Amino acid sequence: MTRTTGSKxxxxxxxxxxxxxxxxxxxxxxxxxxxxLLNSDIRYIPGVHEQGSAHMAxxxxxxxxxxxxxxxxxxxxxxxxxxxxxxxxLDSAPLIxxxxxxxxxxxxxxxxQEVDIIGVTASITKWNHQVRDVSKIPWAVKAGxxxxxxxxxxxxxxxxxxxxxxEEAEFDYDVKVELEGYNPIITPKTYELDTAVKILVDAKRxxxxxxGGIISSGSGxxxxxxxxxxxxxxxxTLMGKGAIPSNHPMSLGLCGMHGRHEANYMVxxxxxxxVVGARFSDRTTATLxxxxxxxxxxxxxxxxxxxxxxxxxxxxVVGDAKHALAxxxxxxxxxxIRKNGWHKKIAEYRKYCEPYDYGPGINSPAVMRAIREALPxxxxxxxxxxxxxxxxxxxxxxxxxxxxxxxxxxxTMGFGVPSAIGxxxxxxxxxxxxxxxxxxxxxxxxNLTVAVDEDLPIVVVLMNNKVLGMVAQWQRLFMDGRLSTxxxxxxxxxxxxxxSYGAHAVKIESMDHLNTELRRAVDADYTTVIxxxxxxxxxxxxxxxxxxxxxxxxxxx
Numbered sequence: 001m002t003r004t005t006g007s008k009x010x011x012x013x014x015x016x017x018x019x020x021x022x023x024x025x026x027x028x029x030x031x032x033x034x035x036x037l038l039n040s041d042i043r044y045i046p047g048v049h050e051q052g053s054a055h056m057a058x059x060x061x062x063x064x065x066x067x068x069x070x071x072x073x074x075x076x077x078x079x080x081x082x083x084x085x086x087x088x089x090l091d092s093a094p095l096i097x098x099x100x101x102x103x104x105x106x107x108x109x110x111x112x113q114e115v116d117i118i119g120v121t122a123s124i125t126k127w128n129h130q131v132r133d134v135s136k137i138p139w140a141v142k143a144g145x146x147x148x149x150x151x152x153x154x155x156x157x158x159x160x161x162x163x164x165x166x167e168e169a170e171f172d173y174d175v176k177v178e179l180e181g182y183n184p185i186i187t188p189k190t191y192e193l194d195t196a197v198k199i200l201v202d203a204k205r206x207x208x209x210x211x212g213g214i215i216s217s218g219s220g221x222x223x224x225x226x227x228x229x230x231x232x233x234x235x236x237t238l239m240g241k242g243a244i245p246s247n248h249p250m251s252l253g254l255c256g257m258h259g260r261h262e263a264n265y266m267v268x269x270x271x272x273x274x275v276v277g278a279r280f281s282d283r284t285t286a287t288l289x290x291x292x293x294x295x296x297x298x299x300x301x302x303x304x305x306x307x308x309x310x311x312x313x314x315x316x317v318v319g320d321a322k323h324a325l326a327x328x329x330x331x332x333x334x335x336x337i338r339k340n341g342w343h344k345k346i347a348e349y350r351k352y353c354e355p356y357d358y359g360p361g362i363n364s365p366a367v368m369r370a371i372r373e374a375l376p377x378x379x380x381x382x383x384x385x386x387x388x389x390x391x392x393x394x395x396x397x398x399x400x401x402x403x404x405x406x407x408x409x410x411x412t413m414g415f416g417v418p419s420a421i422g423x424x425x426x427x428x429x430x431x432x433x434x435x436x437x438x439x440x441x442x443x444x445x446x447n448l449t450v451a452v453d454e455d456l457p458i459v460v461v462l463m464n465n466k467v468l469g470m471v472a473q474w475q476r477l478f479m480d481g482r483l484s485t486x487x488x489x490x491x492x493x494x495x496x497x498x499x500s501y502g503a504h505a506v507k508i509e510s511m512d513h514l515n516t517e518l519r520r521a522v523d524a525d526y527t528t529v530i531x532x533x534x535x536x537x538x539x540x541x542x543x544x545x546x547x548x549x550x551x552x553x554x555x556x557x
Contacts, residue, residue, distance in 0.1 A: 001172055006134040007032040007165040009173075010098075011040045013141040016173055019069055021045060021060060021425050023053040027073020029100025029113070032165045045425060045454050050077050052418040052447040054084030054097065059422030061094045062405045063380055065216065067148045068093070068422060073100040075113030078159075079120065083412060086124040089155040090409025091239060092212055094148040096156045103163040104132060117159055126154030127179075132161070135169040143177045151184025152303040153216055184302065188319035193327040195315045196274075196298045200332070203272035205342045206232040207295075209255060209284070212239030212408070213277015213302060213321045220401035222325035223276065224248060229332055231343045232274070235263035237284045238408045240277065242398030252346060256284040257544045258390040262349035264542065264550040267292055276300040277321045280310040281409070290549020300324045362511055364388060364463065364540070367532055368395035370511065371433065371461060374518035378403060379431040380423045384416030384440030387469035390540045392435050414443035417460060421447060424456040431522055433459040438488055439468045445497065451527045452502035459521045460503075462494055465534040473539045477554070478546070498529035505529040 004012075010033065014022075023045045026034050037044050047053030054070045061068030072081055078099040088095035101107070102114045118128050127147045131140045137160075144156040200206060208230075214223050220243050227234045227250040234244050235255035244251050253260035255267055267273065273295040278284065285291040288311060299306075299313040300321055307316045317324045359366065368391055375381070377399040383389045383406040398404045405423060407415040420434035441462050451458050468486040475483050498505035504526055508514045514532060521528035542553045 024071035050080035054081040055418035056422035059419030063423035064426035128157035130159040207270035210243035211278025214243035219322035246397035364391040413440035448501040
């Protein structure tokens, strides 16, 4: 037991938990903590807006596969991270937000910069907690780390009233964390695995759908091994992109609203559908009646509440994906390898829609291919949200699981640049590139100064069509071409703006020019913004209209 202030105990507990980086913006409620940070080994990365700092922590968490830490002050500091908290929670990213708060003696008085952030974030966090007893700080910090990074990972908020950080107490840093009712199931039940194997053995047309649970559990190798053993075509959700290498013979690519032909045609024809670490999002299933209507569904999921929530399964396997897949592989026998040619349909569908005609000029699919060719296989790519995100999901091939970071569940514009900075902090020896549209870039481009000033060099490919592209596409397709509220033809020059932050920036004029600039940017040790002009009328295909099934694919204007 050691007697010290709550602020020092807070930082010491974080250090004991292995925290090396913290993102945030300071404020009056955090002054004691910020003073003690001067004597801490934790690297504090100051932001320019709390939203960006929290997205940085999220990107860090996804790239490092461990909790990312953001620290903000009370009031607007706390409310400014509501969107990043929801982003992380929906995508099962282990983000922990520490929020400053007015002293406990002033809570409930509407004091200056007082906000009930616990109430505000109750529905968008996995767990939140206000520390009211200074001696409980080590327990609260350790509990937050435990909850965020176990079971189905997610967002945690811990509120720190200012008096709790200044008061002294005796602290037990070895305190055990026990939360009543919280006991994630890691190892699946034997009978669940046995039942799943029996169904798989009898399958004639098995298909696997891999979600983000594969990425967070680090079970890409097990997934690929099972796909090979079953000769099962394997599709992914957006969050599962990269779970199986894009160039693997069993890979179907993205399934859903903007999914690839082979995925959207084979999933509905499956007689057995093994879904691993995915939650049957509407963006993956399209209309439920057209989603694998004749399939026996096996759902492997660590979060029991997701099982049978949107689609009923024949059987469930509740537990960590890595444990579940290893258990299934152990029980299967080599003799079940498919001999009926089901898997050959992958090549048939792929032949139907490939090779993609990239055309002679600048277009989004060609840009994605150029990015892939310029980057090493282990590079991290983050995206913003919109058409470019779907083009990346379709045409950027991921070679290693966990290296493609995107906002899936919430679809948060502005995620791209700050999440890339966070990923670079987590993996300083890896190349990090973000793909942005002009709409999302304009929301958080001010974070470029963080990348420059904190020596966290990233490459930004800014696809500028001067329009909110995805909304415009929907208006062209479903509103008789009437465009409304989507024009982004602002007077700002993004290349010059990027230079003002200290980044190297260039506008490209041709695909050859882009290839040259990408190679230079990837080899450089400074932040680069490459602005790419995109036709504002370009649509991303395939596209499934609202209310239609997976096979109801639009492929051209």
